Amino acid sequence: MRFITTRLQDVRLIEMDPISDQRGHFARTFCAREFAEAGLVTQYVQHSFSHTLVAGTVRGMHFQQAPDEEVKVVRCLTGSIYDVLIDLRPFSSTYMKWEAFELSGGDNRQIYIPPGMAHGFQTSAPATTVGYMMSAFYSPAAAAGFRHDDPAFKIDWPLAVTEISDRDRSWPDFHLEP
Numbered sequence: 001m002r003f004i005t006t007r008l009q010d011v012r013l014i015e016m017d018p019i020s021d022q023r024g025h026f027a028r029t030f031c032a033r034e035f036a037e038a039g040l041v042t043q044y045v046q047h048s049f050s051h052t053l054v055a056g057t058v059r060g061m062h063f064q065q066a067p068d069e070e071v072k073v074v075r076c077l078t079g080s081i082y083d084v085l086i087d088l089r090p091f092s093s094t095y096m097k098w099e100a101f102e103l104s105g106g107d108n109r110q111i112y113i114p115p116g117m118a119h120g121f122q123t124s125a126p127a128t129t130v131g132y133m134m135s136a137f138y139s140p141a142a143a144a145g146f147r148h149d150d151p152a153f154k155i156d157w158p159l160a161v162t163e164i165s166d167r168d169r170s171w172p173d174f175h176l177e178p
Contacts, residue, residue: 001031003038003112006101008087009094012040012112013101014073027108029075030133040112041071044133049077052123052130056162058148060120061086061171068142069115071135079128080104081121082158089116098153105129120148120168122157145171 004013018027032042050059061084064070074083086098101111102124113119121130145168148155152174 001028001034003034003040006099007094008085008097008099008117009089009092010114011085011099011117012038014110014112016108016110018108029110030073041135044071044073044135045137046134047132048134049129049131052079052128052163053126054163055123055126055128056159057123058120058157058161058164058168059122060084060145060168061118061148061150062120062143062145063088063116063118064136064139065142065144068136068139071115072113072119073110073133074103074113074119074121075110075131076103076105076107077129077131078105079123079125081123081128081130083111083121084119084155085111085113086118086153086155087116088118092116096152098155100155118145120145122148122159122161124159146174147171150174 002015006013016027018025035042081103083101083103087094103109150173
């Protein structure tokens, strides 16, 4: 695996090294030793996935509030996504900045998302499945978010939004802490 530095502090694009032969290919998606050597979290208590039917669907922007913050490792299993991260950590050199990554089922890439980041994505293909590894258990009381079109960030989504949940549509605008 290769751990590539991104524009956002502590975020890593992880490229897997598949081994191919006449049968297809094989690749590790996680290795505790390699993650630890890269200074990344190695304990994951939940593995989840989402399956989205329609291209243009937006899921996000979500995060877990302290003390239930989590590391996520996100990978597109089928289809493709425009994956967006926003740094919400006031101590970070990239506070309030966002970066997007295009991930697809066949690209052998995943994103390491440290605590304190808002995460969301837009599907760019129908029948898209996304896998998540999380370092903390989901806590409904700590679940938070803000709208995908929040004017504080001006995210440039590549497609018109075709589907979005009522919850994601009703998140408040982001507000700076006093």
